[in-house]
Amino acid sequence: GERLALYNAVERAGGQDLTALEERTIDRYGTLPSEVEGIFALKRLELSLIPLGVSSVKESGHVLVLEFGAEEAATRFLRTHVDQVAHARTVRDSVVLPMKADQKPLTLLSSLLSGSETVH
Structure with a gap:
């Protein structure tokens, strides 16, 4: 009931x-x-990723x-962040x-995304 309604509201927001x-x-x-x-943190993160494609x-x-x-957006993202994650790769239109x-x-x-230290 209420939990599902909250998940759906977060997803649409x-x-x-x-x-x-x-x-x-x-x-409340x-x-x-x-x-x-x-759930809220993940949605905020997803929203911050939209401009990156x-x-x-x-x-x-x-x-x-x-x-x-x-696929071009995935390749561009990987090129930008390739030094931060060991063994990151593209597969079609995904990283x-x-x-x-x-x-x-x-x-x-x-x-x-914060460009902090290497995360691998």
């Missing part, structure tokens, strides 16, 4: 709408569980896959980023 939704959720339920905070982010095992609308066993997807992407 844009930047300002997402902030307002998060504030309304906190007002109080401190958010870490899982719910993670990323259409979706998927996690599969110890691999993070960034899907792009075009495949290997993760360490204990690495969280949000941490990897946040580090990558």
Whole structure:
């Protein structure tokens, strides 16, 4: 019921709408569980990836896959960040980023996008 409605609302939300939704959720339920905070954080990250041409982010095992609308965008992204993730590669219109066993997807992407230290 309510949990599914919240997930759907987060998925549909844009930047300002997402902030307002998060504030309304906190007002209604109080401190958010870490899982719910993670959903909001992932959506904010997805929104920040749109200008780079990323259409979706998927996690599969110890691999993070960034899907792009075009192969050229994936190649450009990989060229820009190739030194930051060991063994990153493109597969058609996607960039495949290997993760360490204990690495969280949000941490990897946040580090990558902030241009901080090497994340491999």
